[in-house]
Amino acid sequence: MEHNQNIYQFRYPASPWSIVGEKIPQETLGVERAPQYVYIDIHGAEIAEIRERVSKLEERLTQAGEQQIIPIQFLESEKLQLKQSIVVNLSHSSEGGLWIVDCPELNLYGEGEDENQAIKDFKVVLEEFYFSLKRDKEKLGLELKQKWGILQQIIQEK
Amino acid sequence: MGHSATNYSRKIIMPMKLSEFKSGVIGKIKKKFKVEERTGKHIYYEIWYKGEKIEETHHSHGSSGKEISDDILQKIKRQLNLNNIKQLYDLKNCPMTAEDYLNLLKQKNVISN
Numbered sequence: 001m002e003h004n005q006n007i008y009q010f011r012y013p014a015s016p017w018s019i020v021g022e023k024i025p026q027e028t029l030g031v032e033r034a035p036q037y038v039y040i041d042i043h044g045a046e047i048a049e050i051r052e053r054v055s056k057l058e059e060r061l062t063q064a065g066e067q068q069i070i071p072i073q074f075l076e077s078e079k080l081q082l083k084q085s086i087v088v089n090l091s092h093s094s095e096g097g098l099w100i101v102d103c104p105e106l107n108l109y110g111e112g113e114d115e116n117q118a119i120k121d122f123k124v125v126l127e128e129f130y131f132s133l134k135r136d137k138e139k140l141g142l143e144l145k146q147k148w149g150i151l152q153q154i155i156q157e158k
Numbered sequence: 159m160g161h162s163a164t165n166y167s168r169k170i171i172m173p174m175k176l177s178e179f180k181s182g183v184i185g186k187i188k189k190k191f192k193v194e195e196r197t198g199k200h201i202y203y204e205i206w207y208k209g210e211k212i213e214e215t216h217h218s219h220g221s222s223g224k225e226i227s228d229d230i231l232q233k234i235k236r237q238l239n240l241n242n243i244k245q246l247y248d249l250k251n252c253p254m255t256a257e258d259y260l261n262l263l264k265q266k267n268v269i270s271n
Contacts, residue, residue, distance in 0.1 A: 096227025109233040111218065124199045125216065132196075132204065132214060141212035143239075143268050 067091040075123050075155075080130060083156050088122065090115060106147055130155055174231060174250065177222035182250030183238075189256035205238075207260075207269050213238060239268050 071085040089102045099118035101110040108129055110122025133140060133148045140148055174182075184193055184203055192206040205213040215237035217226060226234070228243070235246050239262070248254035263269050 091229075093227055093229035096229060098227060098229065100229055100233070102233065104236075107237055109230075111230065121199070128198050128200075128202065129214065132202070133211075136204075136211045139209060139211055141207070141210040141269060144211055144214070 061094070070119075072119065072123070075127065076120065077123065077127050077158075079158060080127055080155050081158055082154060084154050086126075086154060088119075090118065106150060107143075126155075173225040174247070175222065176217060176220055176224050176226060178250055179217065179226060179234075180222075183246060186249050186254075186256055187238075187259060190260045191256070207263075210269070212263070212269055239263055239266055 068090045069087060070090050071087055073082065073085045075082055086103060086106075089104075091100055091102070092098075093100055098111045098113065099115050101112075101118045101122035103109070103122070103126075106126070106129070108122065108125050110118050110120070110125050112118035112121045129147075130151050133144060133151060137148055184195075187193055187205060190207075191212075194204040194206065196202045196204065200216040200218050202214060202216040204211055205215075215234050217230065217234065231243055231246060235243055238246070240246055240249070241262075245254060245262075249259060260269075
């Protein structure tokens with residue numbers, strides 16, 4: 001049987017990247033090379049999948065790394081109200097999957113499964129902190145005395 | 159005391175469970191300080207020394223086996239006036255004694271000498 005000498009065939013590549021058709025001598029073709037083509041196709045699919053996953057991970061990392069600074073303008077409390085807004089950091093914890101609201105000035109944090117829960121939680125923690133310090137205001141150490149001073153500036157009782 | 163964070167990257171830190179925090183960290187602090195526990199939406203720990211309330215920290219409710227995430231440990235570390243997460247683990251384990259912690263708080267003027 002006569003073969004066309006100009007036929008394009010795949011040759012077993014040196015790397016998974018060299019899978020484009022190349023003109024190769026007819027005598028190098030062989031039945032045993034067929035499984036190798038399948039191997040190359042799997043690599044191509046795997047690389048595409050890995051690229052997609054890396055892209056998604058990069059996106060998630062960017063989101064996780066972002067820390068928003070947001071103002072809290074009111075408390076959901078029957079007893080307390082804010083005199084002025086409080087600025088807090090809102091961030092997503094990639095490890096625990098939690099949203100965290102942090103106020104370094106008051107050394108307080110709140111957490112939740114989403115942003116709203118974290119903000120609500122922070123407000124509860126803030127209220128409980130206020131009444132905890134108020135109850136013992138005559139017995140506070142240096143640091144908590146300072147925090148009590150800040151709380152009195154930003155919070156008032158209804 | 160020479161405690162350093164250099165050997166404790168986030169990746170090699172062993173997770174800390176709520177039960178370990180309570181028995182290890184709070185348990186150790188109790189050796190030199192009075193700790194009042196109160197329960198609200200969360201579990202709060204008020205730390206007292208010589209009649210003064212000096213610190214307060216909290217964690218959420220959960221089963222004793224629940225792990226505290228690294229990000230929350232960072233906040234707790236700050237509330238306890240520790241320099242780094244390693245010191246939190248040192249408190250839980252043996253290296254940092256309650257006396258060491260007391261000295262640290264004195265150094266940081268959290269409590270007067």
